[in-house]
Amino acid sequence: MIAEAGLAALWLAAAFALVQVLLAWGAAREAVEGKGDQLMIALRRTTLVQGLLAVLSFGLLILLFVRSDMSVVLVVENSHSLKPLMYKIAGAWGNHEGSMLLWVTVLAAAGAGVALFERQLAAATLAATLGAQAAIGLGFYAFLAFASNPFVRLDPAAADGQGLNPLLQDPGLAFHPPTLYLGYVGLSVAFSFAVGALLMRDVGPSFAKAMRPWVLAAWIFLTIGITAGSYWAYYELGWGGWWFWDPVENASLMPWLAATALLHSVTVLATRDGLRAWTLMLAVVAFSMSMIGTFLVRSGILVSVHAFAVDPTRGTFILALLGIYIGGALALFGLRVGKVTQGSTFQLVSREGALVLNNLLLSVILGVVFIGTLYPLVAQAMDVQLSIGAPFFNKAIAPVALALVAATAVGPLLKWRRDSANALLGKLLAPAAAAGLAFALLFAFTGSAHLVPILGIAFAAGLAVASILPLARRNLRRTPIHIWGMVIAHLGVAVSIAGMAADTAFKVERLAAVSVGGNVTVGPFRVTLEEIRPTLGPNWSALEARLKVQRGNTAPFELLPQQRFFSAPPTTTNEAAITTLLDGQLYTVLGQGDEQGRWQLRLWWKPFVTLIWLGGGLIALGGALALVGRVRRELRERRDAAEAEHL
Amino acid sequence: MKAKHQRLVLGLLALAAIGGASGLALSALQDQAAFFYAPGDVQGKPVPLDKAVRLGGMVETGSLVRKPDGVSVAFAVTDGKARVPVAFRGVTPDLFKEGSGVVAEGRFNPDGSFTADNLLAKHDERYMPPQVAGKMHKSETLKQ
Numbered sequence: 121m122i123a124e125a126g127l128a129a130l131w132l133a134a135a136f137a138l139v140q141v142l143l144a145w146g147a148a149r150e151a152v153e154g155k156g157d158q159l160m161i162a163l164r165r166t167t168l169v170q171g172l173l174a175v176l177s178f179g180l181l182i183l184l185f186v187r188s189d190m191s192v193v194l195v196v197e198n199s200h201s202l203k204p205l206m207y208k209i210a211g212a213w214g215n216h217e218g219s220m221l222l223w224v225t226v227l228a229a230a231g232a233g234v235a236l237f238e239r240q241l242a243a244a245t246l247a248a249t250l251g252a253q254a255a256i257g258l259g260f261y262a263f264l265a266f267a268s269n270p271f272v273r274l275d276p277a278a279a280d281g282q283g284l285n286p287l288l289q290d291p292g293l294a295f296h297p298p299t300l301y302l303g304y305v306g307l308s309v310a311f312s313f314a315v316g317a318l319l320m321r322d323v324g325p326s327f328a329k330a331m332r333p334w335v336l337a338a339w340i341f342l343t344i345g346i347t348a349g350s351y352w353a354y355y356e357l358g359w360g361g362w363w364f365w366d367p368v369e370n371a372s373l374m375p376w377l378a379a380t381a382l383l384h385s386v387t388v389l390a391t392r393d394g395l396r397a398w399t400l401m402l403a404v405v406a407f408s409m410s411m412i413g414t415f416l417v418r419s420g421i422l423v424s425v426h427a428f429a430v431d432p433t434r435g436t437f438i439l440a441l442l443g444i445y446i447g448g449a450l451a452l453f454g455l456r457v458g459k460v461t462q463g464s465t466f467q468l469v470s471r472e473g474a475l476v477l478n479n480l481l482l483s484v485i486l487g488v489v490f491i492g493t494l495y496p497l498v499a500q501a502m503d504v505q506l507s508i509g510a511p512f513f514n515k516a517i518a519p520v521a522l523a524l525v526a527a528t529a530v531g532p533l534l535k536w537r538r539d540s541a542n543a544l545l546g547k548l549l550a551p552a553a554a555a556g557l558a559f560a561l562l563f564a565f566t567g568s569a570h571l572v573p574i575l576g577i578a579f580a581a582g583l584a585v586a587s588i589l590p591l592a593r594r595n596l597r598r599t600p601i602h603i604w605g606m607v608i609a610h611l612g613v614a615v616s617i618a619g620m621a622a623d624t625a626f627k628v629e630r631l632a633a634v635s636v637g638g639n640v641t642v643g644p645f646r647v648t649l650e651e652i653r654p655t656l657g658p659n660w661s662a663l664e665a666r667l668k669v670q671r672g673n674t675a676p677f678e679l680l681p682q683q684r685f686f687s688a689p690p691t692t693t694n695e696a697a698i699t700t701l702l703d704g705q706l707y708t709v710l711g712q713g714d715e716q717g718r719w720q721l722r723l724w725w726k727p728f729v730t731l732i733w734l735g736g737g738l739i740a741l742g743g744a745l746a747l748v749g750r751v752r753r754e755l756r757e758r759r760d761a762a763e764a765e766h767l
Numbered sequence: 768m769k770a771k772h773q774r775l776v777l778g779l780l781a782l783a784a785i786g787g788a789s790g791l792a793l794s795a796l797q798d799q800a801a802f803f804y805a806p807g808d809v810q811g812k813p814v815p816l817d818k819a820v821r822l823g824g825m826v827e828t829g830s831l832v833r834k835p836d837g838v839s840v841a842f843a844v845t846d847g848k849a850r851v852p853v854a855f856r857g858v859t860p861d862l863f864k865e866g867s868g869v870v871a872e873g874r875f876n877p878d879g880s881f882t883a884d885n886l887l888a889k890h891d892e893r894y895m896p897p898q899v900a901g902k903m904h905k906s907e908t909l910k911q
Contacts, residue, residue: 398777465773476777480784487788488795495796505803507821508796509872516795631857633837692862711838711858718837722858 144251171232306338347736371413555582576621601749609742616735643725807848
C-alpha cells in the first residue's frame with residue numbers, strides 16, 4: 121500500500137500544482153486591480169499543500185527503502201536487505217527515478233518556503249512567482265508520472281535486492297546528491313522571481329532584496345556540495361586527483377558559476393539599483409544551467425549519444441521541458457527587456473564596475489566549461505569521437521581565473537558609484553607587495569617550471585591580504601555580519617586557489633613494487649610495508665597493507681590502505697589511506713600483488729592540498745554569515761516598520 | 768556617461784566576453800581535444816603521434832603481461848577488427864581485467880603501439896566508457 125500511497129501523493133501534488141498556476145493568474149490580476157487578497161490567501165495555502173504532498177511522496181519512497189520492500193522495482197534494483205540503514209535511505213536518491221522525485225520535492229518545498237516567508241514582494245509579483253514555480257513543477261511531475269515512476273511494483277516480489285554500487289556506500293556521498301539538489305533547485309526560486317518580475321514589470325531593489333536570500337541559500341548548498349563531492353572523489357577513487365573536469369562535475373560547476381555571478385549582480389541591484397536586465401538574465405541562466413546539468417546527468421546522454429538514441433523517452437522528455445522552460449523564459453526576457461527601465465548608472469572605476477568585471481569573467485569561465493562539456497556530445501552526434509579533458513580546461517580557464525582573483529581582491533576596496541584610481545592604487549599596495557613577495561620567493565625556490573601554479577599562489581597571497589582589508593579601520597564589534605561573510609568567503613577563495621596551485625606544483629608521486637619488509641621513499645617520508653593481511657567489514661572482505669611511515673627521525677605512524685571486495689554487486693574498490701598533517705597529506709594506495717610476492721604501492725605527498733576543501737568550507741561559511749546577517753537585518757526592519765505603524 | 772551609453776557599453780562588453788570565451792575555448796580545442804580511436808580505426812592509417820588521444824576497446828584475452836619491475840603492464844586492446852599493443856606504467860584500475868572494456872589515454876608510438884598514461888576501466892555494459900559503448904553499439908548495428 122505504501123507504494124500506491126506514494127504515487128497518489130505525487131499525482132495529488134501535480135493536481136495542486138495545476139490549481140496553483142490558475143490561482144496565481146487570478147491572484148495577480150486581483151492584486152493589479154486592487155480587489156483584495158482572497159485568491160492570494162488561497163494561492164499561498166495551495167503552494168504549502170503542494171509542497172507537503174511532494175515531501176510526503178518522497179518520504180514514502182524512503183520508507184519503502186528502509187523496509188526493504190522487494191515488491192518495488194526501484195528497491196530491488198538499488199538496495200539490499202543487509203545494507204546499513206544509512207545506505208538504505210541514501211539508496212532512495214542513488215538512482216534515476218528517486219533522484220528526480222527528490223528534485224521535484226525540493227522544487228515544491230522551495231515554493232512552499234517562498235509562500236510562507238516572503239513578505240517583501242509586491243503581491244502581484246509574488247503571485248506570478250508562485251505561478252512560475254508551479255509551472256516548472258508541473259513539467260517535472262509529468263516526467264515522473266509518465267516517464268520515470270519511482271513506485272512501480274514488481275510481481276512477483278524478488279527474494280532480495282541487487283545492492284547499491286559499493287563506490288556509493290560512503291557517508292560523504294550518501295548526502296552529496298541532496299545537498300547539490302538543494303542548490304540546483306533553490307535556483308528555481310530565483311528563476312521564478314525573474315519570470316514573475318518580468319511578467320509584472322516590477323524590477324528594482326525590493327525585488328532584488330527578496331531574491332537575494334534564496335540565491336545565497338542555493339549558492340551555499342552548491343558550494344558545500346561541490347566541495348564535498350570533490351573530496352569524495354579524491355579519497356574514494358584512489359587516483360589522488362581532486363577535480364577531473366568530468367561532465368558530471370561540470371554539471372554542478374556550471375550552476376555554481378552562474379549563481380556566483382548572480383549573487384554579485386543581485387547585490388548591485390539591491391544596493392544601487394543597477395544591472396536590472398543583466399540580473400534577470402542571470403537568474404534565468406542560473407536555473408537553466410541547473411536543468412541542463414540535470415539533463416546531462418539524468419538522461420543517459422553522457423553514457424553515449426547512441427545509447428540515448430536507443431531509449432530516448434526520458435532524455436527527450438527532459439529535453440522538451442528544457443526547451444519549454446528555458447526557451448519560454450528567454451522569449452519572455454526578450455519581449456520585456458526593453459520595458460525594464462534603466463537603473464542608476466556608475467563610473468567604470470567603482471564597486472559596480474568591479475562587480476561587472478567579476479560577472480563578465482565568471483561568464484567567460486562558464487562559457488568555456490559549457491563549450492567543453494557539450495562540444496564532445498555534439499561531435500559524437502555527428503559521429504566524431506573526441507573527448508575533452510583537463511588539459512583543455514586548465515589551459516583555457518587558468519588565465520581567466522587569475523584575472524578573476526585579481527578582480528575579487530580589488531572589488532571590495534572600491535566605493536560604490538565612483539572612486540578615484542589613485543586612491544585605489546594606494547589601497548592595493550599591501551596586497552600587491554604580498555603577491556610580489558610570494559612570487560619572488562617561489563620563483564627563486566623552484567624556477568620557471570611551474571609558472572602558472574606559482575602565479576596562482578602569488579595571486580592567492582595578494583587576495584588573502586586584500587580580502588581582510590575591508591575590516592581595517594572598522595570597529596570590528598560593530599561591523600555588520602554580512603561584511604564578515606564577504607571577507608571570509610573571499611579569504612576562502614584565496615585559500616582554495618592556494619591549495620590547488622600548491623598541489624599542482626609540488627606534489628610528489630611514487631609508484632613501486634615492494635616486498636613485505638621493503639621500503640620506499642616519497643617526498644620527506646620513508647614508507648615500509650610491514651605486512652599484508654585479510655580483514656572483514658559488514659558487507660565486504662579486504663586485503664589490507666600495514667604501512668609504517670616515518671618522516672625524518674620523528675615517531676613513525678601507521679597507514680592501512682585496503683583493496684575491498686564486495687559480493688553484491690561483485691566489485692573491487694580501492695580504499696586509499698590518507699594521513700593529514702599540517703603541511704599536506706600523504707596518500708597511499710595498495711595495488712596488485714605479483715608472483716614474486718611484491719605489492720604495488722602508489723604514494724603521493726601532496727603539500728597543502730587540504731587547503732582546497734578548507735577554502736571551500738570558508739566560502740560556504742562566508743555565505744552562511746552573509747545570509748544570517750541579511751535575514752536578521754530584514755527581520756529587524758520588519759519589526760521596526762510594524763512598531764512604527766502602531767505608534 | 769549617459770544611461771543609454773552605459774547600457775550599450777555593458778552590452779558590448781558582454782558580447783566581447785562571450786566572444787573571448789568562445790575564442791579561448793576554440794583555440795584550446797584545436798590542440799587539446801583528444802580524439803577517440805578504436806583499433807579498427809588506426810589499422811593501416813596514419814595516426815597523430817604528437818597528440819594526446821584515447822584508445823578504446825576490450826582488453827584482449829591472454830594478452831595481459833605484468834613486467835618484472837612490478838608496476839608496468841603490457842596488453843592489447845581489440846575491437847574485433849584489429850588489435851593495438853599498449854604499454855602502461857602504474858596501478859591498473861580495479862575493474863581492469865582481460866575481456867572487459869578499457870579506455871587508454873596516451874599517445875601512439877611510430878611503430879603503431881600505444882603508450883598509456885591513464886587507464887579507465889568499467890566492468891559491464893551498464894558502466895561502459897561512453898565511447899566504447901558507442902562504438903560497440905555501432906558495430907552491433909552494422910552486424911545486423
